[in-house]
Amino acid sequence: MKICVFGAGAIGGLMAAKMAAAESAEVTIIARGPHLAAMQKNGLKLISEGQETIVYPRCVATAEEAGVQDAVIVTLKAHSLAGAAKQMQPLLGPETSIVSAVNGIPWWYFHKIGGQYEGRRVESVDAGGEVSALLAPERAIGCIVYPAADVPEPGVIEHTYGDRFTLGEPSGERTPRVEAVAKALVAAGFKAPVRPKIRDEIWVKLWGNLAFNPISALTVNTLDQLTGDPGQREVARNMMLEAQAIGEALGVRFAIDVDKRIAGAAEVGAHRTSMLQDLERGRPMEIEALLGVIVEFAELTGLPAPTCRTVLALVRARARAAGL
Structure with missing residues (x-):
């Protein structure tokens, strides 16, 4: 082959x-x-x-x-x-x-x-x-x-x-x-x-990335710091729950619950997300494929996504400020 x-x-x-x-x-x-x-x-x-x-x-x-x-x-x-x-x-x-x-x-x-x-x-x-x-x-x-x-x-x-x-x-x-x-x-x-059902698996991975990646780019925190801080963890959890509702409206089934998904990310430890690495290396970040698409799908399904919209606006502004 x-x-x-x-x-x-x-x-x-x-x-x-x-x-x-x-x-x-x-x-x-x-x-x-x-x-x-x-x-x-x-x-x-x-x-x-x-x-x-x-x-x-x-x-x-x-x-x-x-x-x-x-x-x-x-x-x-x-x-x-x-x-x-x-x-x-x-x-x-x-x-x-x-x-x-x-x-x-x-x-x-x-x-x-x-x-x-x-x-x-x-x-x-x-x-x-x-x-x-x-x-x-x-x-x-x-x-x-x-x-x-x-x-x-x-x-x-x-x-x-x-x-x-x-x-x-x-x-x-x-x-x-x-x-x-x-x-x-x-x-x-x-x-x-x-x-x-490959889309179900796409969403389980995306579920963490849509929250942890942009938050890490905004805070310059690694995964263990992000999930260990109550404030950042709550923001991530809210984003993930908004996204879960959108995914389910599109027919996706989530095999695990949100807290188990967050716990899995915490176990990775002091990992710098791909979006944070891109920011630090002066490379364009995967904003739209990870989070912009969630807001697009929120509009498609008519569901609210206030936390996702807020973080999307902030990380886009962070990218513009960095010239990316």
């Missing part, structure tokens, strides 16, 4: 390195800059559980060099997707699937959802249909990312924790294409369960 990892930063690099090491797929990495140069010269180094592994997957700068793939794993930030979609076109043949390992609500969310919202566009991540026009929702396979990894230097991936990538078709079907991707990931040493 030919699999291309598009945007091989920390998570994409982790997936590519382990699939290449296990030879579970014919892996191509599309990257750029010093990261690409280092991989082409020295291979891709993976540091995981105290062990170092160097692999030599095909590493290229453009989709034209990579050619048509069976599957493309996209590990970009949601706000980068519109620009990247144009660059991805040479990867896409008639049967190419796109595994969207992207945080937040994906552009394909209302594809095959059924009911009154079928086929709607998610403006927060697909403004004017720019993404879906180039990456047809019919190609999409959902993927929730649970591992944590970083790029300490070009060409090097440091895997911190986690080994699960949950997969699912928007329709809930168990298709040959999703099973093929799962097989490649499992053979590489990951857990890759295929779930019939």
